[in-house]
Amino acid sequence: MTATDKATQSILIIGAGCFGLSTAHHLASSGYPNITVLDKDSEVPSRFSAANDLNKIIRAEYADPFYTDLALEAIQKWQTDPLYKPHYHQTGFLNVVSNAAPPETKHVIEKYLASIENHAAFRDQVRRVNGPAEIKDLVPAFTGPVDGWSGYYNKLAGYSHSANTLKAVHAACLTKGVKFRLGKADGEVESLLYASSSRQGSTACVGARSRGGKVYLADRTILAMGANVPTLIPSIGKQMTGRCWGVAHIQLTAEEARQLGGIPVTNVRDLAFFFEPDRETNKLKFCHMGGAFTNFAGSKDGLSLPFSSISESRFIPADDECYIRRLLREVLPRFAERPLIDQHLCWIADSHNSDYVIDFVPGTGASLVVLSGDSGHGFKMMPIFGRFVQELLDDGRQSQAKWRWKESKPKTGSVWRSGDSQELAGLARARL
Numbered sequence: 001m002t003a004t005d006k007a008t009q010s011i012l013i014i015g016a017g018c019f020g021l022s023t024a025h026h027l028a029s030s031g032y033p034n035i036t037v038l039d040k041d042s043e044v045p046s047r048f049s050a051a052n053d054l055n056k057i058i059r060a061e062y063a064d065p066f067y068t069d070l071a072l073e074a075i076q077k078w079q080t081d082p083l084y085k086p087h088y089h090q091t092g093f094l095n096v097v098s099n100a101a102p103p104e105t106k107h108v109i110e111k112y113l114a115s116i117e118n119h120a121a122f123r124d125q126v127r128r129v130n131g132p133a134e135i136k137d138l139v140p141a142f143t144g145p146v147d148g149w150s151g152y153y154n155k156l157a158g159y160s161h162s163a164n165t166l167k168a169v170h171a172a173c174l175t176k177g178v179k180f181r182l183g184k185a186d187g188e189v190e191s192l193l194y195a196s197s198s199r200q201g202s203t204a205c206v207g208a209r210s211r212g213g214k215v216y217l218a219d220r221t222i223l224a225m226g227a228n229v230p231t232l233i234p235s236i237g238k239q240m241t242g243r244c245w246g247v248a249h250i251q252l253t254a255e256e257a258r259q260l261g262g263i264p265v266t267n268v269r270d271l272a273f274f275f276e277p278d279r280e281t282n283k284l285k286f287c288h289m290g291g292a293f294t295n296f297a298g299s300k301d302g303l304s305l306p307f308s309s310i311s312e313s314r315f316i317p318a319d320d321e322c323y324i325r326r327l328l329r330e331v332l333p334r335f336a337e338r339p340l341i342d343q344h345l346c347w348i349a350d351s352h353n354s355d356y357v358i359d360f361v362p363g364t365g366a367s368l369v370v371l372s373g374d375s376g377h378g379f380k381m382m383p384i385f386g387r388f389v390q391e392l393l394d395d396g397r398q399s400q401a402k403w404r405w406k407e408s409k410p411k412t413g414s415v416w417r418s419g420d421s422q423e424l425a426g427l428a429r430a431r432l
């Protein structure tokens, strides 16, 4: 696309979460002067965004080397780009299983390790760790038995304060002239608008209408609504499902937090993962990342969608609490009975094989783009994600087969999930 084409194109981005903000910032930085971003929440970071959180893991081990290379490129940006660097903490990543883990979970750890141990970027960065003595030698702050823990430690990884990253990218977008329209009336999109006269075989999307009736017209409309995207294009439900995991915190005192400062992001795959205490709030965050939960009961159209209000997502299933408390007894027993606060469900757009979907919606003549299928691993790409969208717009087609719109399920499923997905309706809830 030429500079003149860019200068005359209007872009409408629906969703100011991780993918939407990265895209807005990248396009604004590369010469698109007319970008408007809509979001249903009245503030950025949106309380509906999966990325609005204390922290997200930044690591490059993947069963698929394609994502390893992209994540390495993103890590380089996290380390050096003045926009992203202040939020990144390279504490390392301890990826292990406990004694009780089933063989398939142990196998996933081996696959992850295999993806990086012979990779040039990880020379001298990765080592196996086996058993309590080696774990405690690495992290003396772990006072529990850590019985039978084994796996590996990767120094070239860590976490980012994700809410603060969203805030920073939002501010950077504002300075580049990106317009934001927020809140239920102006920012929450109820429907897409299509041209009444259509060219043969395609119907152009010409913008969107908000709940309050505001009409936004644009040459290109980009959907970046996370797990909510099927509310506007239900046909994407064939290739992705809204799923969630439970997240909870425990509150530490400043002294307790100080004792755990600098520990690696620790993922005990069969139990839960956690980070060093948040540097602003002294909270420890936990998430049991099993097969995730669906909400098919919430939709008449056979889709699993997030709850529409924030309050409905404020709990975690009772099983998640059990996993988190088992983990605490293993690693930090003095906190094992502390209340699990800030409980909430965090929603992702889950594709069948964990590939993103970054493509034009078929039949819309390149006027409508969808950014979806984050599958729970999108945040780490935030510094480079917008480039993927720019390349799509420039090329006029998705040259990366993995990221194309798909009409059917791929033959291979996701390799890294522990356990099957469960429907939320009827599940017992954790203690508050």
Ligand SMILES: Cc1cc2nc3c(=O)[nH]c(=O)nc-3n(C[C@H](O)[C@H](O)[C@H](O)COP(=O)(O)OP(=O)(O)OC[C@H]3O[C@@H](n4cnc5c(N)ncnc54)[C@H](O)[C@@H]3O)c2cc1C
Pocket: 014, 015, 016, 017, 018, 019, 020, 038, 039, 040, 041, 046, 047, 048, 049, 050, 051, 052, 055, 056, 057, 058, 187, 188, 189, 190, 224, 225, 226, 227, 228, 244, 245, 246, 247, 287, 346, 347, 348, 371, 372, 374, 375, 376, 377, 378, 379, 380, 381
């Ligand atoms: C528990 C959990 C842990 C995770 N951990 C990691 C991790 O460690 N590392 C990692 O890389 N990734 C992680 N992720 C994944 C990461 O958070 C997502 O990949 C990323 O947030 C996806 O970005 P998105 O823009 O597609 O969606 P979101 O960030 O969810 O943003 C969607 C936006 O769309 C807006 N929206 C929705 N509907 C409408 C509408 N109708 N009109 C206007 N706006 C609307 C929402 O308000 C929101 O701002 C995790 C996710 C979860 C749930």
